Amino acid sequence: MRNEDLIPAEEICVRYKVERQFVSSLYESGIIEIERVEEIEYIHCDHLANFERMMRLHKELDINLEGLEAISHLLEQIENLQKDNLQLRNRLRLYE
Template sequence: MNTTNLISIEQFCTHYNVPVTFITALHEYELVEITIADSENYLQTNQLNDVEKMIRLHYELDINLEGIDAIYNLLKQVENLKSQIRTLKNKLNSYEDL
């Protein structure tokens, strides 16, 4: 399997000095997706920014995993609402141009 857009969870956890169980717990809360290739677990590189934020929330701000789950679900809702607003503004602008 091509692993160019993947990073080993072991390598990631070593670099950030976090236990592998933290990433596993994030996966159980469906906050990250783990890819298995060649009998090793990987994170997708497009998830790294979010995982770094989750690490800071948990280890620097002492927010538990349930709190992180709530925060990220709310952030997803905000992004969806922003997208809907953008779409509605574009539709409104097209009617105003008539």
């Protein structure tokens, strides 16, 4: 993994105007992943879209952490079902 793909958690807090505790809570809930390099915590840029989605749900709709966990889990299930659906469609095309 390249260091250019890592964004310091503190920078994310400043740019998005969120508390550090919110980022920590998302990490502890398993919604985002945090990597520690030389005692500094980073968020990989691949997880930034998920962070932004959860932040907007929290701020705009006032959804609490438990709600964010449920939403994250459901979105993950939908994504997995969509992948399975695509695989099955591709397999079905072989028999057409």
